[in-house]
Amino acid sequence: MSEKKWIKAEDVARLAGVSRSAVSRTFTPGASVADKTRQKVLAAAEELGYQVNIIARTMITGSSNFIGIVTAGFDNPFRSKLLAPLVHQLALNGFMPLLMNADDPQQLAPSLKQLLSYHVAGVIITSGAPPLSLAEEYLERKIPVTLINRHAELAGCDRVSSDNAQGAKLVADLFSHRRWQQVGFLGEDGENFSTRQRYEAFIAHAGGMQVSAHFCASAGYQAGFDAARRLLLDNPGLQALFCATDMLAPWGAGRPARRPIERPAPGRYRLR
Numbered sequence: 507m508s509e510k511k512w513i514k515a516e517d518v519a520r521l522a523g524v525s526r527s528a529v530s531r532t533f534t535p536g537a538s539v540a541d542k543t544r545q546k547v548l549a550a551a552e553e554l555g556y557q558v559n560i561i562a563r564t565m566i567t568g569s570s571n572f573i574g575i576v577t578a579g580f581d582n583p584f585r586s587k588l589l590a591p592l593v594h595q596l597a598l599n600g601f602m603p604l605l606m607n608a609d610d611p612q613q614l615a616p617s618l619k620q621l622l623s624y625h626v627a628g629v630i631i632t633s634g635a636p637p638l639s640l641a642e643e644y645l646e647r648k649i650p651v652t653l654i655n656r657h658a659e660l661a662g663c664d665r666v667s668s669d670n671a672q673g674a675k676l677v678a679d680l681f682s683h684r685r686w687q688q689v690g691f692l693g694e695d696g697e698n699f700s701t702r703q704r705y706e707a708f709i710a711h712a713g714g715m716q717v718s719a720h721f722c723a724s725a726g727y728q729a730g731f732d733a734a735r736r737l738l739l740d741n742p743g744l745q746a747l748f749c750a751t752d753m754l755a756p757w758g759a760g761r762p763a764r765r766p767i768e769r770p771a772p773g774r775y776r777l778r
Contacts, residue, residue: 513556522550533558535571535600573601574621577632578608582725582753588632588654601627615640622647631656655700670703677748678711686745690737691719692730693750701750708748718744722754730754 515529522529524543531537532547539547550556573596579585593603604624606617618640621629628650631641638660641651651663681689691708693701701721709717718741722729730749738744749755 513554515556517554518547518550518556521554522546570625570627571601572604572624572626574604574606574624574626574629575632576606576608576618576621576629579725580607580609584752585632592630618643628652630654668700670700671707674704674707674748675711678708678713678715681715681746681748682711682713684746687715688741688743688745689715689717690734690741690744690747691717691750692733692737692747692754693719693721694725694754695721695723704750725751725753727753727755 515526519526519529522543524547528539528543529547529551531539532544533551575589575592577585577589589605596603604621604626606614606621608614608617622643626644626649629641629644630652631638632654638653638656641653641660641663644651645660645662651660653660653663653665653667655667656665689712691705693705695701705719718737720733720737722733730753733754734747734749737747
C-alpha cells in the first residue's frame with residue numbers, strides 16, 4: 507500500500523486555477539479574498555484533502571493560530587461553564603486553544619514559557635490563575651493578553667469581569683429590605699479578586715447590619731459546609747448568609763452528601 511503524499515498549497519492552487527497567494531489568503535483568518543475565489547479554493551482543498559501546515563505558517567509569519575488559556579481549579583463548575591463556550595468560540599474563529607493548568611506552581615512557569623515557543627496569537631488568563639507579573643513577558647512581546655475576573659493592574663491588557671460590586675449591593679439591599687440585621691459573609695481566600703470586591707461592596711452597603719465574615723483557605727462544597735457550620739455555632743442569631751460563590755454554598759447543587767447544619771438555637775436563616 508503506497509503512502510499518501512502530503513498535499514501542498516501549490517497543488518490546491520493548480521486544481522483551483524488560482525495563484526498560490528490566493529490559497530494562502532483563503533486559509534488565513536481575516537485575509538481579503540474574493541468569495542468566488544474562496545469557494546474554488548475550498549472545493550479544491552476538499553477534493554485533495556489539503557490541510558494547512560501550521561508549523562510552516564508560523565515560521566513564515568512569526569505567529570500562529572494558537573491561543574493560550576491559563577486557568578486553575580478544574581473542579582470548579584464555573585470553570586467548566588466558562589471554558590466550554592470559550593473554546594467553542596475560539597474554534598469558530600479559526601483559533602486553536604492551548605490549555606495550561608495553573609494548579610501546579612512548579613509547572614506553571616515552564617508552561618508559560620512553553621506558550622512562547624508556540625508563537626501564540628494571544629493569551630487568556632482566568633481567575634485563580636497565575637500572578638499577573640508572569641503575563642508581562644507576553645505584553646513585552648506584543649502578544650495580546652486578556653484577563654477574566656482578574657484585577658487589571660497590567661497596562662496594555664484587556665479585561666472581562668463580573669460586576670461584583672453591583673451583585674453584592676443587590677444582596678445588601680435585599681437583606682436590608684427584609685430587615686435582617688445579623689448576617690454572615692462566606693468567601694474564598696480574602697486575596698481572591700472577586701471575593702474581595704464582593705465583600706468590600708457588601709460591607710459598604712450593609713448599613714447597620716452586623717456582618718460576621720469567614721474566608722476559606724480552600725474552595726469547595728465541603729469547605730463551605732464546614733465554614734457555614736462554624737459561623738452558625740459562633741453566631742447563633744444569624745439570620746442570613748451571603749456566599750460569595752456557588753461552590754461555597756453549603757447546599758450548593760451537586761454537593762454529594764447533603765445533611766443539615768446543626769445550630770444551637772431554634773429558628774431559620776436565609777442563604778443567598
